[in-house]
Amino acid sequence: MTRMEQSLVELIPEALLAAGAVAGLLLGAWLPRRRQWLVGLLACAVCGAGAVAAAVLATGAPATAFSGSFAADPVTATARIVILGSTLLVTLLGLGPLHGHPRQSEFFVLLQLAALGALMLAGAQDLLLLAAAYLLASVPSYVLAGFRKDAPGTEAALKYYVVGALLGVLMLAGITVLYAAGRGSAYPLLRTELPEASAGLTAAGTVLLLAGMLFKAAGVPGHYWLPDAVQGSAAPVAAFLTTVPKIGALAALYRLAAVPFSGTPAGWPELVAVLSAASMTLGNLAAFFQRDVRRLLAYSAISQVGYLLMPVAVAGRDSLAQPALLFYLAAYALTNLGAFAVVCALPGVRTLDGYRGLARHRPALAVSLTVCLLGLVGTPPTAVFLGKLEVFGAALDGGFGWLMVLAAVNTLASLFYYLRWIAPAFAIGPSSGNGDGDGNGAPDGAGGRGGPFAPGERTAPAAAIAVAAAALSLLLGPAAGPVLAVLDGPLAG
Amino acid sequence: MLTVLVLLPTAVAALLLCLPRRVPRAVFLGGWLAAAAAELALTAVIWAGYRTGGGMQYEQRVRWIPDAGVSYHVGADGLSLPLMALTCVLFLACAGYTWARRETRRVREFAALFLFLQTTCLGLFAALDLILFFLFFDLSIVAMYFVIAGWGHRDAARAALTFFLYTFLGSLALLLGFIGLFLAADPHTFDIVELTRENPLAGRAAYGGLVLLAIGAGLAVKTPTVPFHTWLPPAHTEAPAVGSAILAGVLLKMGTYGFLRIAMPVLPGAWREYAQVFVVVGLVSVLYGALVALAQTDFKRMIAYTSVNHMGYIVLAFGAAAATGAGAEEARRLAVTGAVFQMVSHGLLTGALFLLAGVLYDRCRTYEMAAYSGLAGRAPVFAALTGVAAFASLGLPGFSGFIAEFQIFTGSLGSRPVETSLAVLGILLTAGLFLRALQRMLLGPLRLPDAPGAGRPFPDLRAPERVAVVPLLGLGVLLGIAPRFVLDVIEPASRGAMELLSR
Numbered sequence: 001m002t003r004m005e006q007s008l009v010e011l012i013p014e015a016l017l018a019a020g021a022v023a024g025l026l027l028g029a030w031l032p033r034r035r036q037w038l039v040g041l042l043a044c045a046v047c048g049a050g051a052v053a054a055a056v057l058a059t060g061a062p063a064t065a066f067s068g069s070f071a072a073d074p075v076t077a078t079a080r081i082v083i084l085g086s087t088l089l090v091t092l093l094g095l096g097p098l099h100g101h102p103r104q105s106e107f108f109v110l111l112q113l114a115a116l117g118a119l120m121l122a123g124a125q126d127l128l129l130l131a132a133a134y135l136l137a138s139v140p141s142y143v144l145a146g147f148r149k150d151a152p153g154t155e156a157a158l159k160y161y162v163v164g165a166l167l168g169v170l171m172l173a174g175i176t177v178l179y180a181a182g183r184g185s186a187y188p189l190l191r192t193e194l195p196e197a198s199a200g201l202t203a204a205g206t207v208l209l210l211a212g213m214l215f216k217a218a219g220v221p222g223h224y225w226l227p228d229a230v231q232g233s234a235a236p237v238a239a240f241l242t243t244v245p246k247i248g249a250l251a252a253l254y255r256l257a258a259v260p261f262s263g264t265p266a267g268w269p270e271l272v273a274v275l276s277a278a279s280m281t282l283g284n285l286a287a288f289f290q291r292d293v294r295r296l297l298a299y300s301a302i303s304q305v306g307y308l309l310m311p312v313a314v315a316g317r318d319s320l321a322q323p324a325l326l327f328y329l330a331a332y333a334l335t336n337l338g339a340f341a342v343v344c345a346l347p348g349v350r351t352l353d354g355y356r357g358l359a360r361h362r363p364a365l366a367v368s369l370t371v372c373l374l375g376l377v378g379t380p381p382t383a384v385f386l387g388k389l390e391v392f393g394a395a396l397d398g399g400f401g402w403l404m405v406l407a408a409v410n411t412l413a414s415l416f417y418y419l420r421w422i423a424p425a426f427a428i429g430p431s432s433g434n435g436d437g438d439g440n441g442a443p444d445g446a447g448g449r450g451g452p453f454a455p456g457e458r459t460a461p462a463a464a465i466a467v468a469a470a471a472l473s474l475l476l477g478p479a480a481g482p483v484l485a486v487l488d489g490p491l492a493g
Numbered sequence: 494m495l496t497v498l499v500l501l502p503t504a505v506a507a508l509l510l511c512l513p514r515r516v517p518r519a520v521f522l523g524g525w526l527a528a529a530a531a532e533l534a535l536t537a538v539i540w541a542g543y544r545t546g547g548g549m550q551y552e553q554r555v556r557w558i559p560d561a562g563v564s565y566h567v568g569a570d571g572l573s574l575p576l577m578a579l580t581c582v583l584f585l586a587c588a589g590y591t592w593a594r595r596e597t598r599r600v601r602e603f604a605a606l607f608l609f610l611q612t613t614c615l616g617l618f619a620a621l622d623l624i625l626f627f628l629f630f631d632l633s634i635v636a637m638y639f640v641i642a643g644w645g646h647r648d649a650a651r652a653a654l655t656f657f658l659y660t661f662l663g664s665l666a667l668l669l670g671f672i673g674l675f676l677a678a679d680p681h682t683f684d685i686v687e688l689t690r691e692n693p694l695a696g697r698a699a700y701g702g703l704v705l706l707a708i709g710a711g712l713a714v715k716t717p718t719v720p721f722h723t724w725l726p727p728a729h730t731e732a733p734a735v736g737s738a739i740l741a742g743v744l745l746k747m748g749t750y751g752f753l754r755i756a757m758p759v760l761p762g763a764w765r766e767y768a769q770v771f772v773v774v775g776l777v778s779v780l781y782g783a784l785v786a787l788a789q790t791d792f793k794r795m796i797a798y799t800s801v802n803h804m805g806y807i808v809l810a811f812g813a814a815a816a817t818g819a820g821a822e823e824a825r826r827l828a829v830t831g832a833v834f835q836m837v838s839h840g841l842l843t844g845a846l847f848l849l850a851g852v853l854y855d856r857c858r859t860y861e862m863a864a865y866s867g868l869a870g871r872a873p874v875f876a877a878l879t880g881v882a883a884f885a886s887l888g889l890p891g892f893s894g895f896i897a898e899f900q901i902f903t904g905s906l907g908s909r910p911v912e913t914s915l916a917v918l919g920i921l922l923t924a925g926l927f928l929r930a931l932q933r934m935l936l937g938p939l940r941l942p943d944a945p946g947a948g949r950p951f952p953d954l955r956a957p958e959r960v961a962v963v964p965l966l967g968l969g970v971l972l973g974i975a976p977r978f979v980l981d982v983i984e985p986a987s988r989g990a991m992e993l994l995s996r
Contacts, residue, residue, distance in 0.1 A: 323560065379632075380631050380632065385631075386561065392668070392672050393672050393676060396669075396672055396676055405669065408665040408668065412662045415657065419658075423642060423650055426639065478557070481557055481563075484558060484561060485559070485560050488560065
């Protein structure tokens, strides 16, 4: 087999996704509006096939493609499976509410393109490919955020786009500087060149590069678009924005930490540790008194980035870091999507008070919500608990005991606002009925026939996904043994 | 065997949840009762098969997450077996008590939640892996949160939140300590037995001190000792009667059991170094808990504070057990045996007291002691049982509390004479407060609160209520008169624990 063919084999999941997007676009132009859900089905099939292909490829040895600019190793493999799985769930979440929508097929195509961008981010092993992946992951997301074309959606898209463009330009500047400092853009080259380069140049380039990556990951200081984008966009899009780009960005950050920056004297671990501390703390503090469930989940997503950055800070120093990050990523994606699926299943309810009495009317949904929210806290035996355990262990082993203590305190703080959501769901008494002023959508309790908790035919799949995600996140914890064993392995290149 | 014991209640709970809501409540309560009875029978079988002095038995170890050093490892020895038996007895009593209540909201969920809670309690006492221990520790908090929030009294939501946040903080501190132990061990492991054998922090004083600080703080919140006790009174006051009984009877023991199972054997050096801290904390808990209890006007709050006092004796004994010197061997063993015995005794007696307090609330909707007077004339059985429980709780000879406290004081006096003498004053204080409460509520002319829904006659204990309370007190008396069969199980284990501590 020639080198080029080998490259293509390594890229099957990405190629599938790209082909699926193109085919979806063509199919959407040709199908009548009532049949456009077929495009969604195609997207699901592509995601499923891609995940299977990624799992098969993961059994092989680490390899690179396209002259070493794309790595296929355990990090990429895990990110692929998690991203494709998440995209599959989001597509399923979108099937119901978008049924009959005039631009239904575009929605699924954009989802696939954004997911492809996240995949490229996760595997990029060259700064230029990283920049291209950044654009590919961002541009479809901007459109998705404003997909509903209403006032909140437009505001969300605009804010998202402006911040993204600004931080993207900064990142490109950083890549230029690093290119100058390291005389190249490939990671293996940079690893040998950067320690000898001017420390000032390297530091400036690193900081600028981080700006773009933190925008994608929605970590402090690149986080402030997320709450508005999540609140303003449709619920499935919100689920996507808080999950998929993050996975790509954190995998990219880990690779950057482990390969090009592992030898630089500039204080990369300390810098990332401070950013991690800031993300978790600010996200939590801002989430405290949110009354809109989507804003609350958005801030919770910001705080989760803080925990996810902990293994990035100790990458390369510590053997626990890589499985910790990858396991936490998978656990977080599953749990977060489960919580958003509950939100999708109750489209008429937007505030915490609106969830009052959920347990009586939709017990399965209430239990799923509890499992997902307590999962996000890190209560055993859910998957995130094990992720947290690994992450804390990695941080302590890497010499960041203070960060671990801070993360524990933050975990406790986060419990407070998750409980503010769980408590009304299990309270006895009627739903408060009217919206309480800060909602900019349908008021609570006006969800059509039979009140806000009545199951609708369009939301039944979302409820099923919520239950499934909750059950899976409960199972992934106890089943972590074999999963963790797979996640450890050398990086390519 | 232990796995069946641990998981059976949850399996029954899942079955109950599968039944439709329209099924008569007797089915749910009957299922719960049957499961609790089966659990007790199973414990009896395990106890009968237990070879005294044989160390860890019924051990079972399955690889679970080898890459994270976690395994499913359970076992029973003389320290955990009495507590498992206590758990089963108390849960059976609670099931019986709930049977007696006329009105119970959402019986199906209540029964399922309690069965799940029983799994977490038994699992914790059986766990021989730190993560397994932590798993059950946290799940017990979650289950108890829903018990308080869902079935508590007026201010339950706030009390439940306080309870959850406070004890969760403790569990996080505990987790940090566990991670510290995990990283110190070579190879990295969470297995308690391996960690105990390895003693990974020997000779690393600073690290050991930090880990002990984290673990100690986490367990102290759960125990609770002063100054970490503030979550306890609101949680107890707002929880339903059976919730309080389990919270005080079993959940508090998780803290002290953790000291005995993890902190002392795994960190012997650090424990010996900081033993004085535990002695002082125990002493302060004893005196402060008793004094604050003396000031209460609310019967249930008063019992809650006496728990702080009673758990203080246990912590004091653990601290004193670190003493060295001639003749210390026997004294230390005595102190620890007494502490374990106190855990069992306190569980039985406080459980009974909380159930009796629940009877009070059931009849008249208030716990204010000033609102009641002369109950002895109207409800002689209630009065008699409350009197017995109170006297047993203050440590009168002939009851289990006396044996426990006597052993604790005898064992601790030699090494910590000043602190132990001061702690004896705690008995005087609890005697005073219990007698005052009995006098106010039971004696004098009859007066019942005229709160809404009250004004009814105060009926005496119904048969199912008696069936729930009498066995607890009966066991208290039995253990007070013939403690040998329990002490025989505890003593070899406490000797083993002391050998580990003196490494």
